[in-house]
Amino acid sequence: xxxxxxxxxxxxxxxxxxxxxxxxxxxxxxxxxxxxxxxxxxxxxxxxxxxxxxxxxxxxxxxxxxxxxxxxxxxxxxxxxxxxxxxxxxxxxxxxxxxx
Amino acid sequence: xxxxxxxxxxxxxxxxxxxxxxxxxxxxxxxxxxxxxxxxxxxxxxxxxxxxxxxxxxxxxxxxxxxxxxxxxxxxxxxxxxxxxxxxxxxxxxxxxxxxxxxxxxxxxxxxxxxxxxxxxxxxxxxxxxxxxxxxxxxxxxxxxxxxxxxxxxxxxxxxxxxxxx
Numbered sequence: 001x002x003x004x005x006x007x008x009x010x011x012x013x014x015x016x017x018x019x020x021x022x023x024x025x026x027x028x029x030x031x032x033x034x035x036x037x038x039x040x041x042x043x044x045x046x047x048x049x050x051x052x053x054x055x056x057x058x059x060x061x062x063x064x065x066x067x068x069x070x071x072x073x074x075x076x077x078x079x080x081x082x083x084x085x086x087x088x089x090x091x092x093x094x095x096x097x098x099x100x
Numbered sequence: 101x102x103x104x105x106x107x108x109x110x111x112x113x114x115x116x117x118x119x120x121x122x123x124x125x126x127x128x129x130x131x132x133x134x135x136x137x138x139x140x141x142x143x144x145x146x147x148x149x150x151x152x153x154x155x156x157x158x159x160x161x162x163x164x165x166x167x168x169x170x171x172x173x174x175x176x177x178x179x180x181x182x183x184x185x186x187x188x189x190x191x192x193x194x195x196x197x198x199x200x201x202x203x204x205x206x207x208x209x210x211x212x213x214x215x216x217x218x219x220x221x222x223x224x225x226x227x228x229x230x231x232x233x234x235x236x237x238x239x240x241x242x243x244x245x246x247x248x249x250x251x252x253x254x255x256x257x258x259x260x261x262x263x264x265x266x
Contacts, residue, residue: 002106002146005214010110010143012208014117016201021121023193029126029172033133036164037117040140043152051147054220056234059149063235066159067246071253073164077171078260084175085263 007048014041026091028083032076039069106146113139126172134165151228 014037021034043062050058083095116139119132137160144153208214235243 001218002102003215004219005208006103006106006110007143007147008208008214009205010113012201012204013114015204016197017114017117017121019200020197023197024190025121027126029168029175030120030129033120033126033129033168036133036160037120037136040137040160043156044140044143047144047147047149047152051149052219056231059152059231060235060239062149062152063155064242064246066155067250070159070164071249073167074253074257075260077167078257080171081174081261090175 004048004052007044011041011045011048014038014044026093028080028090028092028095031092032073032080036069036073039065102146106143109139109142109146113143127169130165130168130172133168134161137161137165148227151231 018034018037018041021037022031025031025034043065046058046062046065048058050056050062084090087094089095113136116132116136120129120136123129123132137156141153141156141161144150144156
């Protein structure tokens with residue numbers, strides 16, 4: 001059987017990669033995809049802990065995370081389409097309209 | 101046996117995750133992310149959560165990534181494709197990432213709480229039935245709230261992406 005720490009380490013590695021995508025990439029689409037990666041690494045943690053401590057709540061929280069992620073992606077891509085229609089840019093640095 | 105499969109899936113998922121971040125073309129990123137989600141759902145199967153694995157494939161690979169690909173198709177990508185990934189471009193962010201990674205690694209490897217080798221024996225019987233009983237009995241209110249959030253997101257996405265009426 002696989003030890004629990006392996007799953008946690010996989011979650012850590014995927015989380016760091018996703019955070020690197022969010023912080024270092026300037027393309028909004030890739031930033032959103034990296035955000036998905038972050039949420040997925042957290043899901044791995046939830047389910048691994050739920051499995052190893054025989055608790056269903058890990059899986060239930062993972063289901064909620066997936067549902068909220070779906071909502072977030074729908075709204076984010078709607079905003080993205082509206083943004084491209086108005087400003088025709090995909091760079092994070094160009095979207096500073098709220099900066100004042 | 102299990103460990104070999106875990107190592108295989110973990111390696112492929114890490115490689116595809118790196119491809120997501122490093123690829124210059126967002127279409128390549130999206131396809132790599134799809135492969136990564138498939139590997140993660142295989143890891144869910146290893147964790148004996150088949151329901152979550154199927155939900156992962158349906159929702160992430162089937163819905164979210166298709167949404168991403170549709171948006172990529174709608175948007176003119178030629179300008180975005182030219183942008184390069186500059187690893188040394190943002191030193192504070194890199195330092196923050198290294199700090200975060202080292203901190204999490206030290207915590208995971210240093211604590212004996214994570215060194216559980218054998219899972220607690222699952223209660224016998226129908227896992228999916230017990231899961232859904234818990235979900236619809238104890239977590240009914242969060243479930244309903246999640247459905248309302250999904251409805252709000254649906255309406256919001258339609259309103260945001262709609263063309264303005266002249």
